[in-house]
Amino acid sequence: MSSPEQPWPVRVVSQKISAWIGKLGWVWLDGQVAQLSRRPGAATVFLTLRDPSADLSLTVTVSRDVLDSGAPLLEEGARVVVHAKPEWFAQRGTLSLRADEIRQVGLGELLARLEQLKKLLQAEGLFDPRRKRRPPFLPRRIGLITARASAAERDVLTNAQRRWPAVDFRVLNVTVQGPTAVPSIVGALQVLDADETIDVIILARGGGSVEDLLPFSDEALCRAVFACRTPVISAIGHEPDTPLVDWVADVRASTPTDAAKRVVPDLAEEMRLIAQARQRVTQAVRHRIDREQQRLDSFRSRPALAKPQALIDRLETDLDQSVDRIRRSIDHRLSRADSELQHTLARLRALSPAATLSRGYAIVQKADGHVLRKSDEARKGETLRLRLAEGELTAKVTA
Structure with a gap:
């Protein structure tokens, strides 16, 4: 050592x-x-x-x-x-x-590698539509990653400003072709994703051959786009070009011009829609006012409002009639109940032991309240209770 x-x-x-x-x-x-x-x-x-x-x-x-x-x-x-x-x-x-x-x-081998990488990323969920985020309707600031002084940069900026003149861009120029393209693009993505003022990121490049677009199918770039917290719009090449980053991005634009149309609304179109909406609201309010006025006129023409005293008189008559019917019903129910009570009382008296006692009979009971029905149920010397129609007596058995 x-x-x-x-x-x-x-x-x-x-x-x-x-x-x-x-x-x-x-x-x-x-x-x-x-x-x-x-x-x-x-x-x-x-x-x-x-x-x-x-x-x-x-x-x-x-x-x-x-x-x-x-x-x-x-x-x-x-x-x-x-x-x-x-x-x-x-x-x-x-x-x-x-x-x-x-x-x-060769190109064939490169395409085979890309197809294999595509299956791998898809299996890991990088292409899942459920995780894709929708860019805001009107972003405060837009991040643009593209080559310096390229046609893609000009198309995005020109078309976006034509649609919405107040649009604000932060442009990062990178290398979009060659061995330094992927690190350059990934670094720009990380810078824009860390910027709190950026609401959406556009990754733009003009057309080219399959070999020219290979950096946008790189695994590291695809994973960097997937890891971004900011929505990413991919605008690579022309309509037929579909690098792997198109599948990972939140929105795929066919061209850089299409990306400019997707990222901001058209001011003229929005003003036209606002004018149409204002016209529809005005018509709806006027229609509602006319309809309510018709209903109010209809209410005024009804007898209840034209002659309100007539309604009160009719209701008073109905009330008096109802009170009268209630009274008659109550009287009828009380009378029928009184009659049923009298009949029940008569039956009760007929079945009551008091009626038997009033004819001179008596009820003999032991001290414990047991009623005697036979003479042998009593013992000599036993004290018995005799219940009469009026009062009671105490007796002693002597024999």
């Missing part, structure tokens, strides 16, 4: 770095050619490979023969697959990759 007292020389550190890097061995890597250097007469070609989704790059050296056999028409911006081994140059303290095979990715 090294220490302040026994530090390693630079050559030792360089040797150890080289040893660690050499352990990686040969690898296949995918990247985009950011820079291509072919010196006349030189046997070695220098490439700078950039990650399409991140701001990272590596230097690759390849022999001219290998390049001519694998990718003779290679140009900057092309996607390649390289078989290379990392090497550490101790003299310069730099890292590079030495390639022994290089393959240029």
Whole structure:
């Protein structure tokens, strides 16, 4: 181990770095050619490979023969697959990759990769219509991400200002093509999404070939759009062009001009609609006033309002008749109840023991209240109670 007292020389550190890097061995890597250097007469070609989704790059050296056999028409911006081994140059303290095979990715393979990525993002729910947000009807401020002085920028700004002259834009110019496009666009998205004054973001680019529009199908860009809290409108290319970011964005516009029409309302059209609405409201109010006036005139022509005393007299007559009917009904009910009460009282008296006692009979009871029905139920010397029609007697059994 090294220490302040026994530090390693630079050559030792360089040797150890080289040893660690050499352990990686040969690898296949995918990247985009950011820079291509072919010196006349030189046997070695220098490439700078950039990650399409991140701001990272590596230097690759390849022999001219290998390049001519694998990718003779290679140009900057092309996607390649390289078989290379990392090497550490101790003299310069730099890292590079030495390639022994290089393959240029064709359009068919790129489209197949995009289709596979599309299925992956769809399975993760990035295309779900339920999570898409509707942009505001009239945004306070609009963020625009596009190339500098491009036709897309001119179309969006001109058409939006023609529709709504007071529209406010914050424009961020980025690279929309090439190896630096994705990091540039993702960075602009993050800046606008963090701006509290931005209500909607437009991602605009003019038409181009499939290869030109590849940055807008990049996985990192799609996930950055999905992560935005601000609604995003995608306006990439023309109507037939459908990069993957169109599926992730909240709103897909066929062209940059279409995005300008979607982001702000048409002032002339809105004024026309307001005038129509005002006219409909005026007509509705007038119709309501006329109808209520007719109802009021109809109420005034009714006898109840023309001769209100006649209504009172009729109601008074109805009230007197009702009171008379109630009285007769009450008298009839009381008479019938009194008759029923007399009959019930007569039946009660006929069935009452008092009527029997009044004819000279008596009820004999023991001290506990038991009524005697037979002589043998009493014992000699027992005291009995005799209940008469009027009063009671106490008797003692002697025999």
